[in-house]
Amino acid sequence: MLRQKFEATATCPNCGAEIKVRNPKIGQRVTCPECDEIFVVVTIEPLELDWADLGFEEEEV
Ligand SMILES: [Zn+2]
Numbered sequence: 001m002l003r004q005k006f007e008a009t010a011t012c013p014n015c016g017a018e019i020k021v022r023n024p025k026i027g028q029r030v031t032c033p034e035c036d037e038i039f040v041v042v043t044i045e046p047l048e049l050d051w052a053d054l055g056f057e058e059e060e061v
Pocket residue numbers: 012013014015016017032033034035036037
């Protein structure tokens with residue numbers, strides 16, 4: 001039985017939690033379940049995350 005599901009694990013650069021990403025793609029945004037920070041996928045193998053550049057998105061509270 002072939003399964004095409006690919007799941008990689010990265011370490012959150014902010015809080016160190018493990019973040020599982022299914023079928024990661026470079027540039028994909030990932031939210032840490034622990035600290036709710038948003039990161040982007042920079043490399044797939046090994047899976048590494050970096051801070052997302054949210055400079056263009058204004059958050060008005
Ligand atoms: Zn985190």
